[in-house]
Amino acid sequence: MPKSKRQKLVSLTKVSKKTKEHKNALMTQIQESCEKWRYCWLFEVGSMRNAHLKTVRKLWKDSARIFFGRGAVMAKALGTTPEEEHRDGIYKLAKQIKGQVGILFTDTEPQEVIEWFADFQQPDFARAGNVASKTVILPAGPVMRRHSEPHEPFPHNEDPQLRKLGLSTSLNRGVPTLSAPHKVCDKGKPLTPEQAQILKLIGEKMVVFRVGLLSRWDSTTGEVVQIEGAAISPEEKAGADEEEVMSE
Incomplete structure (x- = not known):
């Protein structure tokens, strides 16, 4: 069988360095x-x-x-x-x-x-390492995106990601929902990677x-x-x- 032209070995170890001429x-x-x-x-x-x-x-x-x-x-x-x-x-x-x-x-x-x-x-x-400019608490109920007005709930297929980031969500009629309030971050404290990702997902710019x-x-x-x-x-x-x- 002829070798596919698409099958090319790409080395990930080569990094172009800035030359003296550059x-x-x-x-x-x-x-x-x-x-x-x-x-x-x-x-x-x-x-x-x-x-x-x-x-x-x-x-x-x-x-x-x-x-x-x-x-x-x-x-x-x-x-x-x-x-x-x-x-x-x-x-x-x-x-x-x-x-x-x-x-x-x-x-x-x-x-x-x-x-x-x-x-x-x-x-x-914000990125991990940035200091939170305010305390953010997600209320009990549907987890909402704040990217637009009015706010929209997260789709059902993002529930696993929210759980992975530490939110105790469950699907209620196909919507990721919190049974109790969840504190995302505290004002004045550095953000962890998980906290920064949650803030980005919900649309909170800090x-x-x-x-x-x-x-x-x-x-x-x-x-x-x-x-x-x-x-x-x-x-x-x-x-x-x-x-x-x-x-x-």
């Missing part, structure tokens, strides 16, 4: 942006979600260039000492690149940038994606200004997506 190209892009734009902002993200960061990139596509992740590469491109810096004074910003942060190049006036990012906040579902501006470099003066009151808390950083360096 890193050099990225550094070149950052340095070119440093030459092109007046301001360079250092930022961090709370409740990181790739989809929301892509939205930010799209909205700023025509007026900015954004790089996020791989801090060592970004810092090296900018230069972390007066001798290595690519532009006057930018080493003071490069020295602050630690952890999961990004840089944004733009000519937009600082006050407009600050106001835009203060206003851009996107609610999303975290907010936002961008915290940390500092700003001005090419006309070479000065770096620290931005007060926009830092991201450790609780907001928990349960985040991991992101490679990307630019658009």
